[in-house]
Amino acid sequence: MPCFNMWTPLLIVLGTLSACFGSDSSSGVVITSITPNQLQRTTARTLDLAIENLPELPGQLLCAFTIGETTVTTEAIKQTNGVKCATPPTKDIPSIPVGQHNITAKLSVRSSNGPDFVTTKFMFFDCNTYSSCTQCVSSDFPCDWCVDGHRCTHDTAENCRNDILITGVSRVGPSFRSGPAFCPTIRGTDIGSQEILVPSGVKKAVKVKVHIVGQFIVQTRFVCLFNIEGRFTKVNAQLLGDVIYCDPMEFTYNSSVSNINASLAVIWGGSKPLDNPDNVHVNIYKCRDLANNCGLCLALPEKYGCGWCESSKRCEIFEQCDKGLGAWLKRDHTCPI
Numbered sequence: 365m366p367c368f369n370m371w372t373p374l375l376i377v378l379g380t381l382s383a384c385f386g387s388d389s390s391s392g393v394v395i396t397s398i399t400p401n402q403l404q405r406t407t408a409r410t411l412d413l414a415i416e417n418l419p420e421l422p423g424q425l426l427c428a429f430t431i432g433e434t435t436v437t438t439e440a441i442k443q444t445n446g447v448k449c450a451t452p453p454t455k456d457i458p459s460i461p462v463g464q465h466n467i468t469a470k471l472s473v474r475s476s477n478g479p480d481f482v483t484t485k486f487m488f489f490d491c492n493t494y495s496s497c498t499q500c501v502s503s504d505f506p507c508d509w510c511v512d513g514h515r516c517t518h519d520t521a522e523n524c525r526n527d528i529l530i531t532g533v534s535r536v537g538p539s540f541r542s543g544p545a546f547c548p549t550i551r552g553t554d555i556g557s558q559e560i561l562v563p564s565g566v567k568k569a570v571k572v573k574v575h576i577v578g579q580f581i582v583q584t585r586f587v588c589l590f591n592i593e594g595r596f597t598k599v600n601a602q603l604l605g606d607v608i609y610c611d612p613m614e615f616t617y618n619s620s621v622s623n624i625n626a627s628l629a630v631i632w633g634g635s636k637p638l639d640n641p642d643n644v645h646v647n648i649y650k651c652r653d654l655a656n657n658c659g660l661c662l663a664l665p666e667k668y669g670c671g672w673c674e675s676s677k678r679c680e681i682f683e684q685c686d687k688g689l690g691a692w693l694k695r696d697h698t699c700p701i
């Protein structure tokens with residue numbers, strides 16, 4: 365607690381002058397707890413502030429919430445171990461910057477015509493800022509995910525009626541489904557990899573393992589959405605068991621690099637993507653840019669399926685070497701001299 369000169373008359377009245385010049389320059393006024401200690405930004409509540417050594421002050425007490433440059437005060441009412449005061453009207457709490465989930469206000473208690481005599485921090489969070497189930501239910505804040513509503517909320521009774529609920533890890537109390545392990549997600553390929561390899565220019569049916577809760581998801585239409593060099597391509601998909609089979613499509617890219625990553629989304633119910641927490645993606649490659657001579661080509665990892673096409677004198681997959689008719693050397697062969 366800093367001591368300002370303007371305080372001095374007040375401090376003498378309070379008899380805390382000595383404390384002010386004490387080694388830690390503390391006046392001894394401390395907020396020991398706030399209940400609730402954080403709040404959903406779009407709601408308003410009365411806070412109970414437990415304050416030690418709250419001085420006897422004449423006149424009205426105020427709670428002052430300062431966020432950025434703006435201060436909003438609300439009336440504070442003295443009670444046995446401190447004060448209670450309302451949080452600011454929600455319209456006065458700025459929205460949370462994109463990509464963040466909370467804002468911190470400086471919270472001071474002051475007399476209406478005096479300086480702050482004790483200050484602390486108070487956090488406003490916003491469950492609505494989480495757009496995926498995994499992020500929502502892993503949050504430090506008490507947020508839950510409504511599966512069909514595809515939204516994160518602080519108030520499931522209000523916003524999640526008749527829906528399947530996944531409770532956040534910060535919620536206390538019993539729960540049927542708690543934490544990100546219950547979120548509808550893309551899990552990886554059938555061999556447990558995060559990368560699906562596809563040669564450029566080849567038609568391929570991509571499949572991924574998924575984890576899904578809720579019969580209503582199973583019954584919806586699925587779509588696979590790929591982003592290749594900023595172009596989006598959408599194909600229908602089927603769910604069989606725990607595998608999503610995307611319809612075949614050609615994966616092609618133009619830039620002269622040996623490989624690119626294309627993002628993958630599996631969308632259900634028209635617009636709701638499954639979470640993809642491990643970033644399962646498609647890697648599209650060109651054998652001929654991975655290796656420009658036979659020796660390098662035959663030394664490429666087997667997973668690419670590249671080989672040396674003798675007619676084109678290029679590193680290619682079998683199907684692309686004279687449309688599968690050319691002389692094609694694979695890994696265990698020897699390069700011609």
Ligand SMILES: *[C@@H]1O[C@H](CO)[C@@H](O)[C@H](O)[C@H]1NC(C)=O
Nearest residue numbers: 463464465466467503504505
């Ligand atoms: C609140 O937001 C800040 C800034 O984004 C972040 O560093 C901090 O971890 C957040 N606090 C919690 C409890 O999530």
Ligand SMILES: *[C@@H]1O[C@H](CO)[C@@H](O)[C@H](O)[C@H]1NC(C)=O
Nearest residue numbers: 592593594595616617618619
């Ligand atoms: C790639 O090249 C093909 C053929 O030249 C062209 O039709 C297509 O629009 C190009 N795609 C991009 C993203 O540039």
Ligand SMILES: *[C@@H]1O[C@H](CO)[C@@H](O)[C@H](O)[C@H]1NC(C)=O
Nearest residue numbers: 558559623624625643645647
């Ligand atoms: C593709 O993604 C993987 C995994 O995130 C990364 O290791 C690799 O470098 C990426 N490749 C390209 C060409 O960006």
